[in-house]
Amino acid sequence: MCYFKKVLFSMLLLCLIIVVTDETIAAEPTKFYEYSNAKGITVINYHSFGDYKEIANINITKKLFREQLMMIKDNGYTVISEPQLIAYLQGHGRIPEKSVFLTIDDGYESVYTIAYPILKEMGMQATLFVIVKDMEMGSRKGVPMLNWLQLKEMSDSNVINVGSHTYDLHWRGNNDSPKYEAMILNQTKDGQPLTNEVRQQLIFEDVTKAHKLIEQNIGEKTTSFAYPYGAYDTFAERAIKQAGYLIDYSTTSGYNLFGSGTVHIKRIDSSNLVSVEELKKKLEKQQKQAEQQYKNRDIQVEAHISSTNISISAWLKSDLNAKALQAKEARFELYKTVNGKRQLQRNFGSYLVTASAGSRMMKTEENTTNYEAGSYSIKTIIVKQDGSKEVFWLNFSK
CATH class of the missing domain: 3.20.20.370 (Glycoside hydrolase/deacetylase)
Structure with missing residues (x-):
């Protein structure tokens, strides 16, 4: 009985959509590109x-x-x-x-x-x-x-x-x-x-x-x-x-x-x-x-990853409680790692943030079914009202 419970638990884990944070994204690639970078x-x-x-x-x-x-x-x-x-x-x-x-x-x-x-x-x-x-x-x-x-x-x-x-x-x-x-x-x-x-x-x-x-x-x-x-x-x-x-x-x-x-x-x-x-x-x-x-950067990214789909939400911490909107737009770019270097594949597009208090979040979704096998990165760029930018890298494998 114990054995079957373990199997069932493992299957449930595989079916769960993964919520990715800055600390848990694809540990090795993230460490190489983010944490060992200046x-x-x-x-x-x-x-x-x-x-x-x-x-x-x-x-x-x-x-x-x-x-x-x-x-x-x-x-x-x-x-x-x-x-x-x-x-x-x-x-x-x-x-x-x-x-x-x-x-x-x-x-x-x-x-x-x-x-x-x-x-x-x-x-x-x-x-x-x-x-x-x-x-x-x-x-x-x-x-x-x-x-x-x-x-x-x-x-x-x-x-x-x-x-x-x-x-x-x-x-x-x-x-x-x-x-x-x-x-x-x-x-x-x-x-x-x-x-x-x-x-x-x-x-x-x-x-x-x-x-x-x-x-x-x-x-x-x-x-x-x-x-x-x-x-x-x-x-x-x-x-x-x-x-x-x-x-x-x-x-x-x-x-x-x-x-x-x-x-x-x-x-x-x-x-x-x-x-x-x-x-x-x-x-x-x-x-x-x-x-x-x-360490205290304003940009926040949450990603849900499955074997066929990625959905990403991006926002600024400063926009959660502030009345004046700080974020202006978010851009999402897809990169593939080739010979240890990221190569831009294409842009997902640009998304304007909604100024209402309940939806200060920018989102995109991508079907990954036809992706070739390999290591990928999504670069999220939030442009602020003052023209400054914050960047977040999300790494995943296919």
């Missing part, structure tokens, strides 16, 4: 290397730069490449749990004479954002700039990835005052007034000119852009998007979360004003904050 990444930004009095506030000595990179290496951080960063921010790339990314702004000659050899020696990469007109002029604020031959050599080495910092929009009006940055200022260098729409067109023409000249001179396309002084508004953003840049960087300090998107990447500055110990503490602090934020 919860956040810090981007460290540099400018000038050496000891130029004209730009003392953004210099870093050769010695200190080397010591900072050694600290990064000695503390188990991996310096990743920009393609890795983009895939991670898009929500489908896996990077080591302790990862950092390096950028350099402006394009001073000291990048070639000091930073490049050290990066090359240590097997690290960085993305360099150049102000093209200043390069063509040969100097900025009295400090020598890179030339095209130097830039091409660094690009060809794959140590330096080249991005745009505009052609000639890295200036401020009102005697170089903050909040008068060219990207958000409705006037030309000579003081002529501009409408927002004309400024947007001028930005588009400037940044398009910049990346075309970069491509002509180094033989590589650039899809990376850094806002001068970190200044942007709606019209500047539209121009950058229109120009086809894949990723853009701000000067807002902080870390970047998995799946958070490739717009307005946060960065922390480093220079002679930041000691090795201070940089170490900042990296450790941001690592802990990212892990905590990931």
Whole structure:
């Protein structure tokens, strides 16, 4: 009798629809893609290397730069490449749990004479954002700039990835005052007034000119852009998007979360004003904050899986009791794991959340009868009203 009860119990278990949570989804694949992935990444930004009095506030000595990179290496951080960063921010790339990314702004000659050899020696990469007109002029604020031959050599080495910092929009009006940055200022260098729409067109023409000249001179396309002084508004953003840049960087300090998107990447500055110990503490602090934020993320997903069907519900914790609706829409994407990598198969579509208190949930359902055997993932993306995104991966086998 006991034997039959066990058999009956086992059969009932097989017939049950499984409710999947963040902790129980297909343990092994989830562990590989989610839990051993970085919860956040810090981007460290540099400018000038050496000891130029004209730009003392953004210099870093050769010695200190080397010591900072050694600290990064000695503390188990991996310096990743920009393609890795983009895939991670898009929500489908896996990077080591302790990862950092390096950028350099402006394009001073000291990048070639000091930073490049050290990066090359240590097997690290960085993305360099150049102000093209200043390069063509040969100097900025009295400090020598890179030339095209130097830039091409660094690009060809794959140590330096080249991005745009505009052609000639890295200036401020009102005697170089903050909040008068060219990207958000409705006037030309000579003081002529501009409408927002004309400024947007001028930005588009400037940044398009910049990346075309970069491509002509180094033989590589650039899809990376850094806002001068970190200044942007709606019209500047539209121009950058229109120009086809894949990723853009701000000067807002902080870390970047998995799946958070490739717009307005946060960065922390480093220079002679930041000691090795201070940089170490900042990296450790941001690592802990990212892990905590990931743990407390707003997105919630429940899935019911059977041998022929998957149904998914997605919502935000913040929408359960709040009057103001936080979620805007949910998107569901199907991936298949091929040779250890997720490959997008198709989109399930986009679903708007209902604003009523009783139905702040987005749902989709999929018949899996005709799926080929293999490992699959469903990426749930919830877009919030403020434009930010939260991502959840659900893994299953067929």
